[in-house]
Amino acid sequence: MPGCYYLGMRPAGFVLTGGQSSRMGRDKAMLPWRSRPLVESVAEAVRNAAGSVTLIGEPERYADLELPVIRDLRAFLGPLGGLETALKTGLGELNLIVACDMPDLAVDSLKRLLKSAEENEALCTYAKDSNGQAHPLCAVYRSACLPFVEDAIAGRRLRMVDLVRDLDGAPFDWQGAIANVNTPSEWERWQDDG
16 A cells, blocks of 8 residues: 555554563564564554555664664664654654554554544654553654654753653554563463453
8 A cells, every 4th residue: 555645644564572571581573473474564554554665773674574674873772763764764754653563453543543633733642552551652743853852862861751751642543452472471461362
């Protein structure tokens, strides 16, 4: 669906893969999920919602995947560094940012998140699941967020929840829960439930 627009605003999709996966003990993006790596499943959902997808992480690690990969511009800054890299690509005005460790994101929900982000004009629109949990890594960041992201990095304020607060982010009511799988036990539990 390349070239899709939400009320005239160009969207772009990104999956952040740059984490160290220290709690999982192996690369979360490459966990086997339904006979392919988890990141491929997440990327497919993002592409179907936004019309494009780019991984942000180490190109060498994902060379076997048929997905574009852009290296983090600055290492060891966590998701905030990945967000900066995504925004600096200039690929979209509405940037759908999703972490690689979120299996089974519904495409329809991602599309509604993008639509809400376009309509509410907030700099950031983030998913808030049915448990009341905010997800700054299942969110849409406008390209105009970049100066705020750079300022946060310069001040070493690297927590995504702090950025969302500083941006006065708008919550989007996501139907159901959103999973983050960070440990082997969480992954095992998700597979049993999924």
